[in-house]
Amino acid sequence: MLTIRHSACMTCGSEPARDSGGSVTLNADCTAVIASKLAPTGIADVLRFLLFAAALLLSACASQPPLPEHTPNLSLPLQLHIQRLQAEQRQDWVLVIQREGPGIRWSMMDLLGIPQARQKLVDGTWHADGLLPPNPEARELFAALLFALTPKDELHGNYPAAWQHGAQRSLPERWDVRYSQPMSFELNLPKGPKYQVTPLSGEAP
Template identity: 90%
Template sequence: MLNVTCRSWLASESGGSATRDADCSAVIASKLAPTGSAIVLGFLLFAAALLLSACASQPPLPEQTPNLSLPLQLHIQRLRAEQRQDWVLVIQREGPGIRWSMMDLLGIPQARQKLVDGTWHADGLLPPNPEARELFAALLFALTPRDELHGNYPAAWQHGAQRTLPERWDVRYSQPMSFELNLPKGPKYQVTPLSGEAP
């Protein structure tokens, strides 16, 4: 069995300069632990990476909030891989912002967000829902009046019944408030105004 004392380990590490006894665990821990500046630098790099990934994943928003006829109630069908989900979305003004409340057909809340001064804010205690936030931003794009489109989304274009924000959203209208919304990596949504009947 190999028996290594604290003094002999320190001496081998420091070229024989360790001459006094010390608490072995504290000395070894201090030798092995990273310096404070290395910890801070690592934390800053990690935080910067998180911030960059968060910024890259944020859906685009208009330059100014478009003039929407609110409140709106929409039936949203989410279509992906032969599966369909149905939601009800209520969009309404609330103070200086717009409140987006989505629920399933049983009335169970799925997502709530408020758009205030060009920034999304959580509304209520529901957990974050990045897909719903992307959907809400895409719907804002789709519902933007045509004469406000280029001022709010400079990269967007519309030709006839098709509106596109390149590499982000594609909208195909059958009526002004009825449309199909496609995301590049899915899913696809069918959006229609909500009547008094269940969808």
């Protein structure tokens, strides 16, 4: 039986274990020492942990793309051709936006019909739709398109910081939109990429 004994906490663990061929027992003083080493080190450490967790939460919230105060009145369903332009590279996608129950479903695919991203916007919150992995760039794009597609008379009520002059609309430090037609526009993000958006039907709804 393997037995670990010690007479005082101050020297717990200083004696070699003796093998007597069986179970393990611990002296009560040693158990107290082990427990004390596993316990929290104090209020200061707890406060540091809470501050760190709060900083992470604020960082995550700041990274989320802005959403309107209320869901804009959009003419749906809508099919858009999206061209992504960055560093002289171009990608083409098809985006279908449609109502589904209480929310709006966003489905993006490449020109071969392979799904690229799916999201549902319900009560001001994005939800994964299907088994596709998270796609932060697509969610940013969808939120920016919602901003660009918001009717002009609903803009200020949904995005108080936004402004529009003629064919240009902006949410400062986030998105810039330049319209050639109501449903055809260029969408710029401060750090890129740039998107060219046109309706697939060729007609504005």
